[in-house]
Amino acid sequence: MTTTTAEQATAPVPPRPDGAKKKRRRVDLRQYGILAALAVIILLFQVLTGGRLLYPGNVSNLIQQNAYVLILAIGMVIVIIAGHIDLSVGSVVATVGAVAALSMNSWGLPWGAAVALSLLVGALIGAWQGFWVAFVGIPAFIVTLAGMLVFRGVALVLLTGGTISGLPRSFNAIGSGTLPSTGTPDLITLGIGALASLALVVQQLKGRADLRRLNLPRERTASFVLKIALAVVAIMYLCYLLAYNRGTPIILIILATLVLLYSFMLSRTVFGRHVYAMGGNLYAAMMSGVKTKWVNFFIFVNMGFLAGLAGVVSTARAGSAVASAGQSFELDAIAAVFIGGAAVQGGVGTVIGAVIGGLVMGVLNQGLSILSVDAAWQQVIKGLVLLLAVAFDVYSKRRTGR
Amino acid sequence: MSEPILEMSGIVKEFNGIRALDGVSVSVQRGEVHAICGENGAGKSTLMKVLSGVYPHGSFDGTITLDGDPVAYGSINDSERDGVVIIHQELALSPYLSIAENIFLGNEVQRGGVIDWNRTNVRAAELLARVGLQENAATKVLELGVGKQQLVEIAKALSKEVKILILDEPTAALNDDDSAHLLGLIEQLRTQGITSIIISHKLKEIRAIADTVTVIRDGRTIESFPVEDSDEIETRIIRDMVGRPLDHQFPPREPSIGEEKFRVEDWTVHHPIDVDRIVVDRASFHVRAGEIVGFAGLMGAGRTELAMSIFGRSYGSGISGRVFKDGREIQTRTVGQAIRNGIAYVTEDRKRYGLNLIGSITVNVSAAALGKLARLGIIDRHREYAVAEEYRRQMNIKTPSVSSVVGNLSGGNQQKVVLSKWIYSGPDVLILDEPTRGIDVGAKYEIYGIINEMAAQGKAVIVISSELPELIGLSDRIYTIAEGKLTGELDRAHASQEDLMRRMTASRIQGAQPS
Ligand SMILES: Nc1ncnc2c1ncn2[C@@H]1O[C@H](COP(=O)(O)OP(=O)(O)OP(=O)(O)O)[C@@H](O)[C@H]1O
Ligand SMILES: [Mg+2]
Numbered sequence: 001m002t003t004t005t006a007e008q009a010t011a012p013v014p015p016r017p018d019g020a021k022k023k024r025r026r027v028d029l030r031q032y033g034i035l036a037a038l039a040v041i042i043l044l045f046q047v048l049t050g051g052r053l054l055y056p057g058n059v060s061n062l063i064q065q066n067a068y069v070l071i072l073a074i075g076m077v078i079v080i081i082a083g084h085i086d087l088s089v090g091s092v093v094a095t096v097g098a099v100a101a102l103s104m105n106s107w108g109l110p111w112g113a114a115v116a117l118s119l120l121v122g123a124l125i126g127a128w129q130g131f132w133v134a135f136v137g138i139p140a141f142i143v144t145l146a147g148m149l150v151f152r153g154v155a156l157v158l159l160t161g162g163t164i165s166g167l168p169r170s171f172n173a174i175g176s177g178t179l180p181s182t183g184t185p186d187l188i189t190l191g192i193g194a195l196a197s198l199a200l201v202v203q204q205l206k207g208r209a210d211l212r213r214l215n216l217p218r219e220r221t222a223s224f225v226l227k228i229a230l231a232v233v234a235i236m237y238l239c240y241l242l243a244y245n246r247g248t249p250i251i252l253i254i255l256a257t258l259v260l261l262y263s264f265m266l267s268r269t270v271f272g273r274h275v276y277a278m279g280g281n282l283y284a285a286m287m288s289g290v291k292t293k294w295v296n297f298f299i300f301v302n303m304g305f306l307a308g309l310a311g312v313v314s315t316a317r318a319g320s321a322v323a324s325a326g327q328s329f330e331l332d333a334i335a336a337v338f339i340g341g342a343a344v345q346g347g348v349g350t351v352i353g354a355v356i357g358g359l360v361m362g363v364l365n366q367g368l369s370i371l372s373v374d375a376a377w378q379q380v381i382k383g384l385v386l387l388l389a390v391a392f393d394v395y396s397k398r399r400t401g402r
Numbered sequence: 403m404s405e406p407i408l409e410m411s412g413i414v415k416e417f418n419g420i421r422a423l424d425g426v427s428v429s430v431q432r433g434e435v436h437a438i439c440g441e442n443g444a445g446k447s448t449l450m451k452v453l454s455g456v457y458p459h460g461s462f463d464g465t466i467t468l469d470g471d472p473v474a475y476g477s478i479n480d481s482e483r484d485g486v487v488i489i490h491q492e493l494a495l496s497p498y499l500s501i502a503e504n505i506f507l508g509n510e511v512q513r514g515g516v517i518d519w520n521r522t523n524v525r526a527a528e529l530l531a532r533v534g535l536q537e538n539a540a541t542k543v544l545e546l547g548v549g550k551q552q553l554v555e556i557a558k559a560l561s562k563e564v565k566i567l568i569l570d571e572p573t574a575a576l577n578d579d580d581s582a583h584l585l586g587l588i589e590q591l592r593t594q595g596i597t598s599i600i601i602s603h604k605l606k607e608i609r610a611i612a613d614t615v616t617v618i619r620d621g622r623t624i625e626s627f628p629v630e631d632s633d634e635i636e637t638r639i640i641r642d643m644v645g646r647p648l649d650h651q652f653p654p655r656e657p658s659i660g661e662e663k664f665r666v667e668d669w670t671v672h673h674p675i676d677v678d679r680i681v682v683d684r685a686s687f688h689v690r691a692g693e694i695v696g697f698a699g700l701m702g703a704g705r706t707e708l709a710m711s712i713f714g715r716s717y718g719s720g721i722s723g724r725v726f727k728d729g730r731e732i733q734t735r736t737v738g739q740a741i742r743n744g745i746a747y748v749t750e751d752r753k754r755y756g757l758n759l760i761g762s763i764t765v766n767v768s769a770a771a772l773g774k775l776a777r778l779g780i781i782d783r784h785r786e787y788a789v790a791e792e793y794r795r796q797m798n799i800k801t802p803s804v805s806s807v808v809g810n811l812s813g814g815n816q817q818k819v820v821l822s823k824w825i826y827s828g829p830d831v832l833i834l835d836e837p838t839r840g841i842d843v844g845a846k847y848e849i850y851g852i853i854n855e856m857a858a859q860g861k862a863v864i865v866i867s868s869e870l871p872e873l874i875g876l877s878d879r880i881y882t883i884a885e886g887k888l889t890g891e892l893d894r895a896h897a898s899q900e901d902l903m904r905r906m907t908a909s910r911i912q913g914a915q916p917s
Binding site: 210214216217268269270271273274276277280281283284285286287288289290291347348 | 713714716736737738740741747749754755756757758759760761765769770772773776779780781783784787788803805823
């Protein structure tokens with residue numbers, strides 16, 4: 001990815017009648033900027049850990065251990081684009097984790113029903129907070145600050161008996177299991193990788209053909225091909241690593257589905273457009289007939305639902321529920337979203353950006369713990385990375401004259 | 403002649419490779435009022451931002467000399483130190499601070515970081531007297547109308563020992579009285595030796611006040627010449643601006659008026675916070691298909707409030723009355739409902755209510771009619787793009803591409819985007835609130851053409867405007883409104899400015915009734 005950036009930055013700019021293409025390229029460059037940062041961080045830790053970061057086992061771990069950041073970041077980026085914030089997600093994760101564990105171990109629900117119940121509880125919590133934000137008009141900062149306290153308290157109440165462990169194995173598999181494997185290397189994983197690569201290539205080519213048909217500005221062919229080639233290499237390398245471990249983590253499938261679904265939702269649907277419109281100018285959105293209250297409400301329902309999912313996943317991964325689960329998850333998610341290029345004042349941001357931001361946080365988490373850096377220092381480092389990433393973003397915007 | 407106080411030459415400014423200024427030169431004499439004219443997007447505001455250091459030295463090419471010395475401003479503070487003060491197209495006062503606090507914001511009367519409130523208030527009062535604003539200096543700015551805010555801006559400029567005062571479309575949002583006062587003030591400042599540069603699309607004003615005019619087109623200086631109060635000067639300015647003479651102010655039109663399309667009965671609106679105050683009082687009016695109906699009234703008479711309350715109750719409280727379309731009563735309780743019932747309202751405040759400034763032209767044009775572009779909630783982006791392209795062509799929006807961010811367009815082109823958005827929504831009843839505010843003469847003509855076209859398609863068109871000649875030139879029928887009450891209804895044939903003015907100022911005590 002770094003080569004792409006360099007190639008683009010130094011390439012001579014042919015004169016163009018409308019100059020639109022040049023602008024386009026600049027936007028892309030910023031997207032690549034985040035990717036480049038991720039690549040640098042991966043390389044850095046790869047060197048620092050003497051190659052251990054990308055051991056097959058560690059990669060699998062990285063995905064499973066940090067799935068929660070990605071799931072939460074997807075919900076959070078929508079919240080932030082609309083101009084809100086959600087501070088309660090960590091507490092919601094704990095509450096939902098408690099509900100999941102209790103429903104299986106104390107109320108005897110089968111694991112499937114327990115998952116459904118957990119997601120429902122998450123969505124209901126979201127509806128509760130959405131109600132206050134959307135219909136009563138209390139700023140989300142306040143509502144979710146209250147939620148942070150309330151749901152941490154609820155988790156403590158639910159788990160007065162302490163930790164609940166010994167959850168069903170099928171449930172734990174959501175967080176730590178893999179798809180069936182054909183052995184080493186696992187052919188299913190490789191097959192999934194090949195399919196994903198193919199789908200990516202087809203989708204990109206189709207998009208480019210559309211641009212050509214409409215005579216819209218396009219990336220130059222060389223950088224387009226390079227970009228896709230790098231993406232395919234990255235996908236296949238990941239699958240190769242996983243194939244030599246235990247196969248495809250179940251959570252990876254869930255994550256991929258979420259990313260596709262929510263990217264589509266934000267960029268292609270009316271709902272997504274309304275979210276951006278509200279973040280860009282709330283009053284103009286109202287005066288265009290957007291049902292701003294309901295959009296706000298659903299944004300929070302969705303955030304609650306995803307927080308519920310994160311609760312399920314992290315409980316399954318840990319194999320137990322504790323009241324202190326999800327501590328500071330909200331901060332990881334918010335950091336991921338801002339590293340991924342969202343704007344504090346709303347209106348700007350993408351799912352892909354947030355996911356890359358989440359991966360940055362994930363690699364940091366993983367790399368630092370492989371290096372067994374003290375938890376206190378981990379926080380210092382993560383904080384500084386957030387600050388630097390956003391500073392870089394602000395700087396690059398200013399330089400291009402906005 | 404004396405040497406110029408200010409000389410800008412060969413100014414080139416690019417944004418992302420696109421030239422907004424392409425070698426502009428302007429020379430301003432000491433103590434004159436110098437007007438800058440040009441179409442929307444010609445580069446007037448950009449030129450003034452270059453002059454005042456908003457775009458710092460080094461971000462553009464060309465030279466600026468002040469009193470014969472070259473200057474290189476790194477920021478707006480640098481230029482203000484030299485007495486060059488700009489009042490932007492969009493006012494920039496802090497609403498919750500008092501007049502005095504705003505005047506001295508960033509320039510506080512202080513000792514060691516502690517504000518000397520007594521001297522602040524005394525000096526503020528002096529400045530307010532100088533600009534002729536009769537308000538207490540402790541009044542919060544949000545309680546003032548635009549006209550008075552403009553005066554506060556000027557007082558703020560005067561507090562900085564201004565030598566060159568730059569006003570970017572200062573009267574665009576003002577009514578006639580406030581405009582007259584402001585122009586008088588600029589005259590007065592000239593006698594005190596202050597040089598002014600004024601950007602305006604109102605050629606009448608330029609005739610009346612300017613000593614010299616410089617016309618800019620497509621980022622280049624066309625010519626500079628002395629101004630006298632004559633029609634020839636106006637024609638010459640227009641020709642320079644547009645590149646060709648403009649024979650008529652209004653495009654020709656054959657009204658073809660049909661059945662009644664839209665009717666409002668007994669519409670009453672109360673103030674949103676002060677709920678006992680009546681803002682619109684039992685207004686009843688109607689518009690026929692193919693008819694253009696004007697609403698004339700002073701600022702604060704309740705025109706915008708009337709329109710916004712009808713449009714999904716976007717304004718006010720305790721609203722009562724009935725709305726009919728094609729003879730059937732319709733509900734307009736929410737904006738969505740109003741839009742579905744075929745009503746569109748083009749706001750007078752495009753920045754606040756009209757546009758998503760960080761969004762592209764495409765998303766703004768489609769914003770009020772996404773339903774038309776979507777199936778099962780999924781937007782057809784290709785059609786959306788085609789629609790935006792179509793409106794760019796039709797409305798002649800000056801932009802490198804429809805993917806450009808609306809916030810980067812010039813003021814007049816932003817207005818065209820708002821218009822496109824509502825026309826695309828396909829309304830039966832189109833309410834236009836100050837549709838030509840900040841729009842150049844050429845584009846005004848285009849917009850009048852579009853309004854006529856809407857009427858020709860059989861829509862009911864309502865135009866709210868503070869410019870009486872515009873209302874008279876455009877409308878088939880005009881309602882006057884004063885203090886929330888409709889005070890008159892005149893046919894175009896019978897409408898004169900004097901007559902309208904009299905009804906617009908008719909107070910309730912005189913008991914004026916709709917005629
Ligand atoms: N920050 C910016 N980024 C990109 N383009 C810009 C920016 N500011 C201005 N432009 C472009 O520069 C050109 C000149 O704009 P400018 O605002 O100076 O016009 P103007 O003469 O003041 O017009 P109006 O009468 O409509 O206010 C326009 O085409 C506009 O789109
Ligand atoms: Mg301007």
